[in-house]
Amino acid sequence: MxxxxxxxxxxxxxxxxxxxxxxxxxxxxxxxxxxxxxxxxxxxxxxxxxxxxxxxLGRLPELRGVEDRGDHVFIGALTTHDEVVRSRVVREKAPLFALATATVADPAVRHRGTFGGSMAHADPAGDLPAVAVALDCVFVVRSGEGEREIPAAEFFVDYLEPALEPGEVLVGVRVPVLGAGWGFHYEKFHRTAQSWAIVGVAAAVRKTDGAVEEARIGLTNMGPTPVRAEAVETALRGVDLAPPATGGTDPVREACAEADDGTSPPADLHAQPDYRRHLARVLTARAVRAAGG
Structure with a gap:
């Protein structure tokens, strides 16, 4: 049309x-x-x-680029997905964003689509919002009245509704650097390479002596906004990541059985809520194991 x-x-x-x-x-x-x-x-x-x-906004260079600022990485809103994936700083200091961004649509879209545009669109089926929530990112926005910061947990208000006030522009996103000992993985289930995720899981895991010391889990397309799976994060503490013995119970899978707690997955042509809940549990277990090495 x-x-x-x-x-x-x-x-x-x-x-x-x-x-x-x-x-x-x-x-x-x-x-x-x-x-x-x-x-x-x-x-x-x-x-x-x-x-x-x-x-x-395409001719505003101050909104483009990736900066290593020590305790965090700043990703400008107009930085393309392709630039995020290829950035050495992102791959080394914020690898979960590099992993998730590499799954966005196809190369043509990644060369044109922008990091900030994807965030400001606030689609819960988008891959990047769940990562931002899992990593406790901070959104920097500006208006004629000055600049303010919005935590990721408060930025996504509802379906396609960010916490941007009229007249505000998303400048960029601050991504905390988690440091040594963390592993990352983004697990996504979708019909085709170009389609939105039916369910996605962003996982960051820190382990000690083979057991989970801390985990951060964000879920894609499990509600009107990206979901932080706090019940799973709590259940995973102290869980041994070693593969279970043949015929034995899998403590990782048992902990991840709570992945759909507090979610309200949508029903559409691609999946019903109960199927999405099942996917969330299965994919979270896979993502945690992959992140934990």
């Missing part, structure tokens, strides 16, 4: 972008910020969104 008509605005600075968005918000106009467009443009073509104007 053909999108409804809209005005096109391309600011030359972040300050200018914040001014334009702020003025539109004050006037009550529906204005959308455009980054890579991989999520927004399909909505426009289907006329599921019909803003009065698009504000193209």
């Amino acid at each position: 053909i999108p409804a008509s809209f005005d096109y605005i391309r600011p030359e600075s972040l300050q200018d972008a914040c001014r334009v968005l702020g003025e539109a918000a004050s006037a009550g106009d529906d204005v959308k910020a455009l980054a890579g467009g991989q999520s927004l443009l399909p909505l426009l073509r289907l006329r599921l969104a019909y803003p009065a104007a698009l504000v193209d």
Whole structure:
């Protein structure tokens, strides 16, 4: 389909972008910020969104790039998925994002789609929000009134609803560096390479003497927002990661039987809630074992 008509605005600075968005918000106009467009443009073509104007952020270099800041890695909002995957800093200091981002759609989308655009779209079926929640990332946003920080646990408010106020722009994301002793894995079940995850699991595991000392688990597409599987994190403490003896019980699988606690998975053409709950339990066990080496 053909999108409804809209005005096109391309600011030359972040300050200018914040001014334009702020003025539109004050006037009550529906204005959308455009980054890579991989999520927004399909909505426009289907006329599921019909803003009065698009504000193209593509020429704002201050929103692009990856920085090693010691205790955290800062990933700019306009950094493409491909740049995240290829970044040495991300692979070494924030590897869970490199692993998850490598599963996003296909190479064409990863070369155009942006890290911040995926986050701000706030789709619970997207791969990156669950990682942000698992790692306790911090979102940095800016408006004409200044800058503020939003913890990942508060950034995803509801389905396709981030905690961005009208007139605010996502500048980037601070990813804590967990340090030595941690292992990471992203496990995803989907129909085709280009499709959204039916269920995904982001796992970070720190072990001592073969047993889990600490775990962080984020779930993709198990509710209207990404889910932090705190019940599993608690159940995994002290669990031996060694493969069980033949015929014996598997303590990892038993701990991960609580992966769907507190979730509200959707029902759609691809899967019903009970199937997604089953996948969450199975995939979480796989992700934990892979992260634990």
